[in-house]
Amino acid sequence: MRRPGVPPTGAPHIPVLLDEVVTALDLGGARLAIDGTFGAGGYTRAMLAADRDIRVLAIDRDPDAISAGARLVAESDNRLRLVAGCFGDLDALATEAGEPQVNRVVLDIGVSSMQIDQAERGFSFRHDGPLDMRMGGGGISAADIVNEADEAALADIVFHYGEERRSRAVARSIIEARRRGPIETTGQLADLVAGVVRTEPGSGIHPATRTFQGLRIAVNDELGELVRALHAAExxxxxxxxxxxxxxxxxEDRIVKQFFAARSGRAVQSSRHMPTALPGGEPAPAKSFRPVTKGPVLPSAAEAARNPRARSAKLRAAERTDSPVPEPLGAIEALARLPDAPRGGPRR
Structure with missing residues (x-):
């Protein structure tokens, strides 16, 4: 049953910024592309349609996505191969598939709309379901974190990954509630968060949105996967x-922006997460990428109106140079981790 006050779901999956992605990839003459986050196959379909000579190696950690993609494989005239795995391992997976070098890589970061719309996957508060959130089905679940992590760890996850300023209040509420019994469903957690977090009337944003985001990122190590994928694509x-x-x-966008800036030789903006990507006195590394997009490409007003899930999307693209692969960027990797910050910050 749909939870009161939450808009209905179930709209068909619509790939975001599809035309802009195809344009940025410039598929003419490309022979092998990797879709690192296959999902419902939207980008894969577009790449296969753009050039009859292109082949696609598509990756997804979700077994449901792999199963659902079997029909597209059958229709692809042997130009599509689906591989189960994490996109952070895309170079290893491609090499194992006999493809040590590729021409194009596309990544669509975050949870898919299909996962959100399936109550049993536990990603969303829209439908009550088990508090799971695992994209691949293995490892710790959101329920494990909610019921076992201490208060400080919960607050850090909700604050840094969910960007929820009321993270301490959320963590305290969770600790108090689980003393009475385990928190096992998305509905239980959403109601707890709604009791301590308020949103602007008419904003359409559920009070639990940021808390659920933080837990999902922690469960699936999404930022770590993104960092590994950027280096793997390089x-x-x-x-x-x-x-x-x-x-x-x-x-997510901060990581991609900083990675492309560092790898193209542009100045890297400082932040509380990463003071600098190039410490003073350290020589600039070889430029392994050149920008394709000037800043982020945003959805048009028409796309945002047609597909609400597109409203926060940003596309960035770059082209590989012939420079050797530099060492991994430790400062970029740090962006994916919970920072060791004093506990007296702005959380409330």
Whole structure:
């Protein structure tokens, strides 16, 4: 049953910024592309349709996505191969598939609309279901974190990954509630958060949105996967190959922006997460990418109106140079971790 006050779901999956992604990838002449986040196959379909000579290796950690993609494989005239795995391992997965170098890589970061719309997956407060959130079905669940993490760890996850300023109040509420019994469903958690977090009337944003985001990122190590995928794409792309990344919130976009800035030799903006990517006195590394997009590409007003899930999307793309692969960016990797920050910050 749909929870009161939450808009209905179940709309068909619509790939975000599809035309812009295809344009940024410039598929003419490309022979092999990786769709690192296959999902419902929207970008894969577009790439297969753009050039009859292109082949796609598509990756997804969700077994449901792999199963659902079987029909597209059958229709692809042997131009599509589906591989189960994490997109952070895309270079290793491609090499195992006999493809040590590729021409294009596309990544659509975050949870898919199909996962959100399935109550049994436990990603959303829209429908009451088990508090799970695991994209691949293995490892710790959101219920494990909610019922076992201490108050400080919960507050850090909700604050840093969910960007929820009321994270301490959320954590205290969870600790108090679980003394009476385990928190097992999305509905239980959403109601707890709604008791301590308020949103602007008419905003359409549920009070639990940021808390659920933080837990989901922690459960699936989404930011770590993104960092690994960026470095993996850098290793496997041929000179002239292109990488396009679509993100949906500021944490993801910050990582992509900083990675492309550092790898193209542009100045990297400082932040509380990463003071600098190039410490003073350290020589600038070889430029392994050149920008394709000037800043983020945003959805049109028409797309945002047609597909509400597109409203926060940003596309960034870059082209691989012929420079050798530099060392991994430790400062970028740090962006994916919970920072060791004093506990007297702005959380309330």
């Amino acid at each position: 290793r496997i792309l041929q000179p002239g190959g292109r990488l396009a990344v679509v993100t949906f919130h500021s944490l």
